[in-house]
Amino acid sequence: MIQRGEGPPRAKHGARVAKSWVNDPRARGLFYQALLVAALAALIGYAWRNAVVNMEARGIPLGLGFWNETAGFDINMSLIDYSALSTYGRAFWVGLVNTLLVAAISIALATPLGFAVGVARLSPNWILARLALVYVEIMRNTPLLLQLLFWYNAVLKALPGPRQSLSVYGVLLLNNRGLYLPRPIFADGAVGIAVALALGIVAAVGYAYWAARRQARTGEQAPVGLVGAALVLLLPAAAYFLLGQPVSFGFATLSGFNLKGGLQLFPEFAALVFGLVTYTAAFIAEIVRAGVLAVSRGQSEAAAALGLRRSLAMKLVVVPQALRLVIPPLTSQYLNIVKNSSLAVFIGFPDLVLIFSGTVLNQTHAAVQVMAITMGVYLVISLAIAYVLNVYNARNALKER
Amino acid sequence: MSADASLAYVRTESEPRLDPPLFERGAIAWVRANLFSSWASGLLTVALLAFAVWCIPPLIAWATWKAIWVAPDGALCRAHQDGACWAFIAQKTGYLAYGSYPEVERWRVVVTELVGLALIVWLLWPGAPQKRAGAWGLFVIYPVLAFLLLSGAPSLGLPRVDTLLWGGVFVSLVTALVGIVVSLPLGVLLALGRRSELPVVRLASVIFIEFVRGVPFITVLFMANNMLPLFLPPGWEPDRFLRPLVGIALFSAAYMAEEVRGGLQTLNKGQYEGAMALGLDYSRMMRLVVLPQALALVIPGIVNNFIGLFKDTTLVAIVGVNDFLAAMDNAFKDTLWAGPSILPTGYFFAALFYFVFCYAMSKYSSGVERRLSVGNKR
Numbered sequence: 001m002i003q004r005g006e007g008p009p010r011a012k013h014g015a016r017v018a019k020s021w022v023n024d025p026r027a028r029g030l031f032y033q034a035l036l037v038a039a040l041a042a043l044i045g046y047a048w049r050n051a052v053v054n055m056e057a058r059g060i061p062l063g064l065g066f067w068n069e070t071a072g073f074d075i076n077m078s079l080i081d082y083s084a085l086s087t088y089g090r091a092f093w094v095g096l097v098n099t100l101l102v103a104a105i106s107i108a109l110a111t112p113l114g115f116a117v118g119v120a121r122l123s124p125n126w127i128l129a130r131l132a133l134v135y136v137e138i139m140r141n142t143p144l145l146l147q148l149l150f151w152y153n154a155v156l157k158a159l160p161g162p163r164q165s166l167s168v169y170g171v172l173l174l175n176n177r178g179l180y181l182p183r184p185i186f187a188d189g190a191v192g193i194a195v196a197l198a199l200g201i202v203a204a205v206g207y208a209y210w211a212a213r214r215q216a217r218t219g220e221q222a223p224v225g226l227v228g229a230a231l232v233l234l235l236p237a238a239a240y241f242l243l244g245q246p247v248s249f250g251f252a253t254l255s256g257f258n259l260k261g262g263l264q265l266f267p268e269f270a271a272l273v274f275g276l277v278t279y280t281a282a283f284i285a286e287i288v289r290a291g292v293l294a295v296s297r298g299q300s301e302a303a304a305a306l307g308l309r310r311s312l313a314m315k316l317v318v319v320p321q322a323l324r325l326v327i328p329p330l331t332s333q334y335l336n337i338v339k340n341s342s343l344a345v346f347i348g349f350p351d352l353v354l355i356f357s358g359t360v361l362n363q364t365h366a367a368v369q370v371m372a373i374t375m376g377v378y379l380v381i382s383l384a385i386a387y388v389l390n391v392y393n394a395r396n397a398l399k400e401r
Numbered sequence: 402m403s404a405d406a407s408l409a410y411v412r413t414e415s416e417p418r419l420d421p422p423l424f425e426r427g428a429i430a431w432v433r434a435n436l437f438s439s440w441a442s443g444l445l446t447v448a449l450l451a452f453a454v455w456c457i458p459p460l461i462a463w464a465t466w467k468a469i470w471v472a473p474d475g476a477l478c479r480a481h482q483d484g485a486c487w488a489f490i491a492q493k494t495g496y497l498a499y500g501s502y503p504e505v506e507r508w509r510v511v512v513t514e515l516v517g518l519a520l521i522v523w524l525l526w527p528g529a530p531q532k533r534a535g536a537w538g539l540f541v542i543y544p545v546l547a548f549l550l551l552s553g554a555p556s557l558g559l560p561r562v563d564t565l566l567w568g569g570v571f572v573s574l575v576t577a578l579v580g581i582v583v584s585l586p587l588g589v590l591l592a593l594g595r596r597s598e599l600p601v602v603r604l605a606s607v608i609f610i611e612f613v614r615g616v617p618f619i620t621v622l623f624m625a626n627n628m629l630p631l632f633l634p635p636g637w638e639p640d641r642f643l644r645p646l647v648g649i650a651l652f653s654a655a656y657m658a659e660e661v662r663g664g665l666q667t668l669n670k671g672q673y674e675g676a677m678a679l680g681l682d683y684s685r686m687m688r689l690v691v692l693p694q695a696l697a698l699v700i701p702g703i704v705n706n707f708i709g710l711f712k713d714t715t716l717v718a719i720v721g722v723n724d725f726l727a728a729m730d731n732a733f734k735d736t737l738w739a740g741p742s743i744l745p746t747g748y749f750f751a752a753l754f755y756f757v758f759c760y761a762m763s764k765y766s767s768g769v770e771r772r773l774s775v776g777n778k779r
Contacts, residue, residue: 029599032599032602033600033601036605037601040605050631050635054631055631124435124438124442125435125442125449127436127446128449131449137760138752140759141708141763142712142752142755143715143726143755145712146751149748150748154744154745339616339617345719346718346719353620353623361623361627367627371620371624375612375616375620375624378617378620379616382611382615382616
């Protein structure tokens with residue numbers, strides 16, 4: 001028979017030994033936690049008191065009153081209305097929009113580049129794999145700031161002036177004042193094209209949904225890619241001609257000492273996006289490579305045994321399994337792009353950190369409020385991305401039996 | 402027997418072995434398999450080779466025989482713009498390495514660097530003896546020694562050197578070292594806190610870690626620079642160099658904590674249970690059983706973290722610290738050397754410096770990883 005626990009230890013005469021709370025794990029746990037709370041509260045309270053005293057002594061405003069004051073500085077790139085007469089609050093929004101713009105464009109460009117380099121790393125072509133490796137190692141082992149400074153100071157700033165612009169058939173122009181793209185000029189009816197595009201996308205998605213349902217029911221396949229592409233491309237094209245070509249393009253041309261017309265991308269913006277894209281693509285490439293390598297060889301062999309072509313085996317067997325491994329680190333790279341876009345400070349691109357934690361902080365001296373708001377913004381972005389990732393992971397987790 | 406042999410129609414000796422067909426062996430086979438396996442691959446190879454020939458030889462020429470190696474000032478470099486201007490780097494070596502640290506005192510920097518290097522090699526060398534002593538040396542004795550040597554101690558006959566004069570490579574190294582030396586113990590504590598059974602401890606750790614990991618390093622630096630003086634009692638003005646160091650230590654502690662947590666999670670549950678069965682209390686269980694194994698597992702992660710940290714130290718320039726990259730940028734401002742080849746030369750040199758450092762460490766880290774995975778495979 002197994003001896004069960006014998007109850008609390010007994011002293012010689014059978015009397016219970018009083019159990020000291022010092023040896024009770026729960027009491028000790030509570031004590032430690034209370035200690036931590038007290039210590040943290042004391043630390044924060046002390047810092048807070050000091051901050052109030054210091055800020056009053058230096059005449060720094062305590063509240064958020066500065067938000068509605070006139071900023072008085074100019075910002076050379078803003079997507080929303082802004083002038084030196086606008087408020088600090090307005091400047092904050094300009095910075096936030098610029099940060100999000102840079103992040104969105106960089107993510108959109110870094111993803112395909114990273115996937116391409118990652119696939120090149122795995123290519124059977126030796127020289128392609130080697131070049132991809134060299135690219136990845138150089139990018140990953142030098143600081144992003146160094147790369148940004150190089151692109152901005154040594155490449156873009158060293159370009160010739162507007163009169164000697166580098167030109168690609170007059171469509172793309174590059175000089176030390178930035179990169180000039182054709183600027184779309186919208187006439188009446190241009191909205192129709194956008195509507196047609198939206199309709200095309202909706203129709204393509206609907207068709208893909210219908211085709212998937214039908215294939216699940218009957219096994220018949222449909223040319224989803226072809227029909228979808230046709231819908232998305234042809235509907236806007238048809239609208240374009242039916243509405244009498246309401247969109248034209250303005251090209252940059254030399255007038256006086258500068259280029260006029262066209263869509264000018266400032267060198268700060270171009271350097272930041274280019275640097276972020278090339279840097280992050282190297283990390284994405286390694287993620288993609290690791291994901292593909294992690295799919296066991298037996299999977300592609302089994303696909304081949306089933307008679308799938310190599311491309312189909314990739315599309316139907318390898319990539320879906322690799323994606324589950326690729327997506328989580330990929331999202332954290334996206335998050336890194338958002339955070340790294342703050343390096344804009346060093347090359348003078350007016351992002352959230354440069355405008356708000358830089359200029360606004362220096363003018364108002366409201367360090368605590370400004371830093372709290374700036375960090376809060378990044379925190380919200382981070383948590384939002386983390387939340388989306390968690391939802392994705394929960395949906396795509398391996399169903400284990 | 403001999404008669405039978407003459408009648409035999411089966412060969413008694415084997416035909417001399419032939420080599421595989423010419424196209425299936427040696428270099429030709431390799432080239433066929435790896436460079437020209439298909440039409441597309443062959444075209445790609447030709448295009449990429451052309452690209453390599455187009456860019457690599459000119460780069461080598463730029464960096465070597467077209468470069469200016471010795472010159473008193475920028476005039477020669479301005480005259481030869483198609484080559485690097487190494488004379489510029491040579492002229493600025495002292496400034497790039499030590500900043501404005503007084504020349505007669507620079508031996509102190511060298512001693513600090515060598516001692517730190519020795520301690521790190523000791524700790525990272527696989528199978529080096531007495532690692533416990535090495536850890537004590539790096540995490541306890543070395544910071545004190547480095548502080549006394551670099552900052553100065555008049556009572557020991559070392560004149561004070563203000564941190565305003567510090568700069569160059571040595572500041573980058575100090576920043577990275579402070580980051581790792583402070584963040585490793587702090588990160589271990591935070592990781593243990595995040596896995597603690599006490600909800601308040603866990604919550605506090607999670608909030609700190611996720612907060613720091615959710616914001617850009619620059620904002621942490623700004624915060625350390627602008628807010629730290631506000632949080633301290635009036636009259637306390639922390640040193641200009643100390644503030645970003647606090648920021649970098651807290652920042653990397655959060656990342657280190659996640660690294661260590663990964664190690665704690667991979668450790669078999671039986672290790673915890675075995676330690677508890679032996680009657681060890683929490684601190685002994687962690688110190689004697691769990692952490693030695695968990696930390697060994699995460700060495701590659703820690704080294705990778707350190708690479709990131711080392712690259713991130715370039716950002717301290719934003720709060721006025723004259724690190725290597727900032728010193729390089731300052732050196733560019735010398736009008737004596739102004740010229741179109743100076744910037745590319747300087748950035749190329751800086752990139753080479755960071756690359757050598759980070760690449761070596763990443764090779765070390767992947768080597769350790771391979772060794773660990775061999776040990777874990779059965």
